[in-house]
Amino acid sequence: MLDRRDFMRTCSGLGLAGTLFPGVLWAQAQAQGAKKITKEMIENAAAIADVPIADDCKEMMLENLNDQAKGYEEIYKLHIPNSVEPALIFSPVVSGTKYETEKWPMKMSAAPKTWSRSVPKNLDDLAFASVRELAELVRTKKVSSIALTEMYLGRLKKNDPALKFVVTLTEERARAQAKKADEEIAAGKYRGPLHGLPWGAKDLLSTKGYRTTWGAGGFETQIFDEDATVVKRLDKAGAVLVAKLTLGALAQGDVWFGGVTRNPWNTNQGSSGSSAGPASATAAGCVAFSIGSETLGSISSPSTRCGCTGLRPSFGLVPRTGAMALSWSMDKLGPICRTVEDCALVLHAIYGPDGSDRTVQPAAFNWDANLDWRKLRVGYLKADFEKKPDEQQETAKEEPAATPEELKKGEERKKRREAARARAEYDKKYNEAALAKLKEMGMKLVPVKMPKFPYDAMVAMLTAEAAAAFDDLTRSGKDKLLTAQKDFDWPNSFRSARFIPAVEYIQAARARRMAMDAVAKVFEEFDVIVAPTSSQQLVITNLTGQPAVILPNGFRGSDAPKSSFEDPGDFRNSGGPGTPVSLTFLGGLYREAELLAFARAYQEATGFHVQHPKL
Template sequence: MAYFSTLGLSSTLLPGALWAKIQEEKKLRITKETIQCAEQIAGLQFTEAERELMVDGVNELLSNYEKLRAVHLENSVPPALQFNPIVPGMTFSRRRRPFRMSKVNVPDVPSRREELAFWPVVHLSRLIRSRKVSSVELTEMYLDRLKRYDPQLQCVVTLTEELAMQQARRADEELARGRYRGPLHGIPWGAKDLLATKGYRTTWGAMPYKDQVIDEDATVVRRLEQAGAVLVAKLTLGALAWGDVWFGGKTKNPWNPKQGSSGSSAGPGAATAAGLVGFSIGSETWGSIISPSTRCGVTGLRPTFGRVSRYGAMALSWSMDKLGPMCRSVEDCAVVFNAIYGPDGKDLTVVDLPFNWDPRLDVRQLRIGYLKSEFERDRKDEEWKAHDQATLETLRRMGLKLIPIELPDYPIEALSFILNAEAAAAFDELTRSNRDDLLVRQVKNAWPNVFRQSRTIPAVEYIQANRVRTLVMRAMAEMMSQVDVYVAPSFGGHNLLLTNLTGHPAVVLPNGFRKDGTPTSITFIGRLYGEAELLAVAKAYQDATDFHLKHPPLTS
């Protein structure tokens, strides 16, 4: 690969076949024969005369690629092209309304403080504001649990104990002076370790970066600090945001420690489910909030693309990456999202649109769709299918009239290489330096191999795939004009990839438990920037059930 790089072949139109041919001929120059070999990737067949015309230009391109590679590119440098999920004709309300929270009856403070570990943020915040419990007490309790259960769950990269105690003491002191920052004041939380945090490692879960320190705070980290939240840990992620295997081991599912937590927001899923943090922040490109939330039985919000700044977060796919909260209740997700959304002037994909959360919204006035064919489709996991059918019945008993819908009919899986091409660019230097050999997972379906494969993706095909993506976005806009929210099996058909490509928001939450005690989930999808209505529907369903109130039986 190092030799490949010096030639500049990895960025040509037909890179893989060109490289193979040159390797065979041991030449440093593109010839008509190498072009002929490469034509197979593009699905083209040139004439001998056409190849003759191409040779000088292709060799000139190689020189240009080599010059560009001399320019150092940090992972944080985005492409000049920006993805925008909005299609022509869409309009959005810009009217801002006050953020409201539900009126809840908070139970009495337990004499044993550790019983607070699984309480939702909306309850903990009231205890802190009334000074029945201090932030220092909560922080010490969660730090103790992190230390006690991490050897079993392997969900922590770095404890931020010194920072946490400093922030907790400040939260208590401010409250004593009459300053209350809001519902996250004094609440301990955990960050997926792809968020930069000043003074601490940001490892991206990967051996080549295990000692990396980025000397600034990601926007989300800074905004949560401004909201008064207390950072207690940098939590695990599958290496470079894939899966649940990181350089320190495999993060476990608290419901079944013989099973991985899924990923890539592995640590946030496991730690939130196990009551080791008040809430956490995860990220999703293609399932990395939905999947671990499902496996670990927590509630996750994947916001609309361009809602939350990714400044200071590891880039994997500039057109698909999203940051969102992973919590123990839907309303907790609303509270956390309210603190982190909106423009920061650094991530230019972020829009300035309101989030008008109101838990009093009558969801019976909304149009609710369901993916009819996916609910009817046969599945290997019959228990999960039964839970999904029961979810539909619950929604109907709540007075919701469900509208059958179907997803746009396009080759969605064929578009997945958009992510791979962007990821290979984001980690170009890792591949060229051969430090990808340091990653723990070295199998067919792991980043080292996918990064290498992605060097064969022609630029033209990447652009064409994004043009098809535009058609999918238009078709989704038409479909979503019929409904405000729709419900779907969490991994039904192409819904997960499709909505990550179109940028639509999703809420995932538990909808039952199998006989072996592990949770299942259901997913609600909303309109672009329609998180308020989406969360309201998910909350109404969650309030009608009690699955989110169950907790894993941990043994230290």
């Protein structure tokens, strides 16, 4: 049989790899079970791909196309593990980018007085406390790490059947860490605000002695013999790992091999993802904090759905060593917490170069809870806040239905568009209220626009990198083991990505560099930019690398439009009465200190973060 790797190499040598031609021709050869490519196949493929090829060239191509080139096969035989990054390293730093490199002692907020007199008899009453509050209780020995660990382990076990957020409980490890933490604190060896606090890891972070499943069928028993850098750093900070939490298979959505992780505010909905378990467990008061990851919305989306506070750090601030790779030029690790300051305290423990992840910059993160946020330059994406549902899309004319089935599908599409439009209209008031609140806080909001580029087209880089990261999965046919198999799920995306020409990947990277330069100029004028979470900024800043804080911005009322979708695993099943909405704050590269300080001020002025789901 013909080998696709040999075939693509030959097409590349003929200058055809940058077109649809090789993909079409290879598909024809495979469909016909051919042992050789024929002239007729070339003619058909050329016609479909609109690549003009003269007859005499077709004859010359036959021998080359059927020659058994060995290059791709030799690389394939290497069985390159997911942990090996490409030789080319992405950096979001452009000319003129400046960031602090000198480190200063962290300045936390004043010790909270919430539990200054007595600790609740029922420790479950502390389940939703912030990291800052829990830290003070542990530091002053009013609550032991062992007690907190047992409380959170109990809540994980109690709520997992309904929320499905646990892959593996790390009970033995957790109890040993908690015991050590209490002994150290008793001996006066206090490590800092995370010492003794239980946390959960998204199950793409390798943990020695425990399985790391990536949420995917076929990887259920996978074990690595070393901890991820972030796990090591949280160990060093004295934090207690209590669970490996769910992610949608291979970091997409909330559908994993064990089911669908649910939204604590509405268990008929998924938690969104792919940091599904971290957001669901944090919102449900089952861990003190968690670590998630984002490539294109995987901290932002579940934080929004579950009502958490999430921080997506600048690309290249937190090392990803030991984490599953999806897109080497876009993956980022960050905390999902209950408050903004919690995110700052966790970030302080996990950021900085580790000598292995070559994308990490020597930037300093100097958290100062008393930073004067009133002096910051704040912009807002005016057009995005004022944007109305796409009327053109709503009234778009469709071809007349030719069959009853097409008619039914058309009616369903119309119903979904109307539901989305109704939800957008309903949610608009929360964004308007946010701007009004910021002005009430004394902020002068300056309208700003993001530069116009074909950002969605640049996402082809993510898709191509993801397909390469899981090359063997697709080639072996093991992609059929993944639970989700819809047209927008990874198996189909990975197959489709094989038809992205190498030339177009490079062109997307060049366009991305132009966008990086343009977006960097915008942030030269602003310290913080306020944005609707669901706006185009999500794609833009994930491509250009700027950080984002996502925080609760209210809860939909009983009159909110209900979701028109019933499948918990359908990402479109969202919204409805009693569910959270969010707001996003954007910052300049490696300027998380200012960004978090401003977001904290807004959070404390609104208080939405203190509301919790009734489980």
